[in-house]
Amino acid sequence: MATSGGNGPATGLAPVYTAARARLGLVAALWVVAAVGWVWTARQMRGMDAGPWTSLGSLGWFLGVWTVMMAAMMFPSVAPTVALYARMTKRRSPLRPWLFSAGYLLTWTVAGLIAYTVGVTATRILGDALAWHNAGRALAGTTLIVAAIYEVTPLKDVCLGKCRSPLGVLLGSWREGNAGAVRMGARNGAWCVGCCWALMASLFALGVMSVPWMALVAGIIAVEKTVPWHRKVVTYATSAVLLVLGILVLVAPDMLPALVIPSGDRMPMS
Template sequence: MMLARPDPYLRTILWLGFFALILAAWWVMYAMAMEMDLDLLGRPGEMGARMAAMDPRMPMDMPMARFGPLFAMWAIMMAAMMLPTLVPTLRSYEDLIGSANGTWAGWLGVLGGYGLVWVGFAALIAGAQLALLYGGAVDMLGIATSPWLAGGLLIAVGAFQFTRTKETCHGVCHSPMTYFLGHWRTGFAGGVRMGLGLGAFCVGCCWGFMALGFAGGVMNLAWMGLATLFMVLEKLPQVGHVVTRPMGAILILGGVVVLTLPQLTGG
């Protein structure tokens, strides 16, 4: 039986909507940074410095000390950073629309399931930020208050790049077609189910780069951009397997520098 070719008009609409969602998420993050008086490196101006110094236990309304606003911020950040990394996966599924019984409803399901997993992760890391904030480990802007936390995070995430868990999760993210062929489900519900699985492996692969936000500030747009670029490269079939461990070595070296620099400078 002849399989139907993908509808080019529907394809255009869906892909444009997908990229518009990414651009909207980045715009919201930029607008939030400007409203908080932060530059692109997450460094506070006068108002931002006052915000960073606030005690979360003070009796005043501080959005960055409440779960709801923090969760919304992290959810938007997940969209801005992780949706670009999904492009190779969605392209792989699109190939199956023309060569198998994939559908655009299934394509949307994969996107939805993947997004649900990262929204769940956003809830977890927002809770972690609140715990760190009230414990004095990070300030109101999510910046580590001690070089031990910042350096330790860099070393831990760098070391994770060399682990078997990283290799397994990266293998799935690096070859989404293999995952689809081994876990194929049809229709929207099937797409959601596959998206949930892919999202879980993606969290296992990339959680560390989200946690690194505490090393330089969770509203550091420059870090967000560099982390997104690296995670996109890591998932490309041609170069993904080449960059993982060198990045781990760079992160470990950066952590060592962060831990030793205050001692060398007498800080």
């Protein structure tokens, strides 16, 4: 397993690359699921991007869209880890890699439920105070800047190290059986949430129903977790991008071509 200052493939990524090459069919299947998720999500979100703090709709609708979004955004970057798990369980059950993936999605679904609860509660308590032309713009910019700061914290480094060195994580939390596969996937998802929660908060700040911003955040996550560069280089680059976005939202939001400026008087979170 990679140490905190590990250098990618020489320490943590080599096993997942090897496993991905050995399990190309599984990796391709996960990419197909992600592609279907992107198409479905784009159709569901058509005409719904109202900018930062876009309406989240009903709980059931939001969780359905959120879960498909997470499959679309996360499966490409987690596919090598699932392939590694599949290689380690190849004599046990071909179903377990999919149960592992289901556990991974379950953790992200819980994260979405928490985000929905926070958003709806904040709107009901603060109401118009969170409208874009009141505190909404400042909140969006501040969220992006906080995300930029989180990128260079020790906690982010630990979580990203787990995501980029999954062999040690899998071996250290091994559970047998189908239930064990779900639990291991959920545990892997928890490390991923720890790694990516600030990026997801940034997505809410930029417009959670915006496919372009969703694609940008998904791309950043994939680069952070799978590109064989020294992870300090990746995290500092990501931090710089988020910092620039946050400053632009605060001082010149019109300079962001994909940002929809809310025109309503209320922050439509529910």
